[in-house]
Amino acid sequence: MATVGEAAAGVGVPPHVLRHWESEGLVSPGRDAAGRRVFVRQDIDRVAVVARLRRIGLPIPVLRRLLADRCADKRAALAEQGDRWRRKRAELDAMIGYLDHLAACRHPVIAECPECSEYAAG
Numbered sequence: 001m002a003t004v005g006e007a008a009a010g011v012g013v014p015p016h017v018l019r020h021w022e023s024e025g026l027v028s029p030g031r032d033a034a035g036r037r038v039f040v041r042q043d044i045d046r047v048a049v050v051a052r053l054r055r056i057g058l059p060i061p062v063l064r065r066l067l068a069d070r071c072a073d074k075r076a077a078l079a080e081q082g083d084r085w086r087r088k089r090a091e092l093d094a095m096i097g098y099l100d101h102l103a104a105c106r107h108p109v110i111a112e113c114p115e116c117s118e119y120a121a122g
Contacts, residue, residue, distance in 0.1 A: 004029070007039040011051040018047060024060050026050050026067060056081070 007029075008015040021027045022037075027046055029037045039047065046067075053063055062077055098119055107113035 002039040002044060004037045004039070007037075007044055007047055010044060011048050013051055021047070021050055024064065026060065026063055057085070 002010065004015045004018050008018050018027065018029075018037075022029065027043060027050060029039045029043045032038045050063060050067070053066070058066070058081055062081065066074055066077055101119050102110060102116060105113055105116055107116065110116050
């Protein structure tokens with residue numbers, strides 16, 4: 001069993017984040033006799049899954065849907081998020097390519113370089 005602080009530290013988030021996730025219905029730890037949150041192994045495992053999915057960028061409403069007992073559209077929701085990250089990766093690859101081009105540019109004024117302007121437009 002773990003306290004909210006111990007469970008939070010275990011996944012690298014502040015305790016208030018676990019309290020927020022609880023208020024959003026993503027986790028539901030038990031309580032001890034004094035009313036303090038108590039995280040058992042199953043709760044800690046769920047917290048770890050939620051933390052990882054949040055780092056990936058899944059919004060809370062999507063997480064709530066995915067973590068439901070019977071998520072009929074789990075594959076569709078995950079495929080949608082995968083597509084979102086693939087688009088983001090393509091944007092990042094294009095940005096890196098542009099930065100590499102700019103770093104190699106020999107023109108004295110980047111804004112006047114036809115190749116840099118063409119690259120920026122594309």
